[in-house]
Amino acid sequence: MQVKISNIANLPSLWGDFKIQAFKEGEKEHLCIFKGEIKDTLNLRIHSECLTGDALGSLKxxxxxxxxxALKYISEHGGMVIYLRxxxxxxxxxxxxxxxxLQDSGLDTIEANLKLGFKADERTYEVVEFILKHFNIKKINLLTNNPIKLNTxxxxxxxxRLPIIxxxxxxNEGYLKVKQKQMGHLL
Structure with a gap:
């Protein structure tokens, strides 16, 4: 895996003062947001980009x-958010x-992806291991509800596993029910 790694910079934010570093994997540019000492054991959130939810405040x-x-938790307890594009x-x-x-016309999130010719979830996590190895992290407390992230x-x-409820x-009631019942999320 060929990944370019940026310098580390400061990121003052609404949730506290963090450090950031970017990892460029092909056309995808992922971001690590971290606070506190990076030890071999770390609190970690693996978060996949969601422009509508993360930046626009979507309620869907x-x-x-x-x-x-996750940012509030990491600010208070130390750790890292890996923001995957x-x-x-x-x-x-x-x-x-x-x-x-398609969801507006009655399909759920999985049905809509399938209708468009995609799997229910097309995400991959290989770059996460690369990033964690870069920081020499061997053990994590994972902030997630997604069982795939626990086993990947x-x-x-x-x-x-630190749940995020x-x-x-x-x-988003229907969306959360689909995540729980069809995708096995631990809600």
């Missing part, structure tokens, strides 16, 4: 609130908007 998903929760479960923004339109890291020991709203 729980992505933005999960990212905010995998918009819309890695189908891209254009296809995600088309999936949203082959060379990293997951000591504990976000209150449902009228716009």
């Amino acid at each position: 998903c729980d992505c933005g609130p999960q990212l905010q929760y 995998q918009e819309g479960r890695n189908i891209g923004l254009f296809n995600k908007v088309n999936a949203y339109a 890291l082959t060379d990293i020991e997951v000591l504990e 976000i209150k449902a709203n009228s716009h």
Whole structure:
């Protein structure tokens, strides 16, 4: 795997003062946001990009609130958020908007992805292990509800799963039920 690595810079934010470093994997530019001493054991959130939830405050998903929760947690307890450029479960923004339109007509998130010719979830996590090895991290406490993330890291020991529970709203209740019942998320 060929990855270019940026310098480390300061990132003052609403949730505290962090350090950031970018990792360029082909056309994808991922970001590490971290605070505190980087030890071989780390609190970690692996977060896939969601422009509509993270930046625009969409109520159709729980992505933005999960990212905010993770940044607050890392600010208070130390650790890292790895922000992966995998918009819309890695189908891209254009296809995600088309999936949203299909959801508006009654399909759920999985049905919409399948109708567009994609798997329910196209994300991959190989670059996460590369990043963790770069920082010499061997053990993590993983902030996640996604069981795939618990089992995808082959060379990293997951000591504990730290759940991120976000209150449902009228716009994302169905979405969260699909994540729980069809994708096995631990909600």
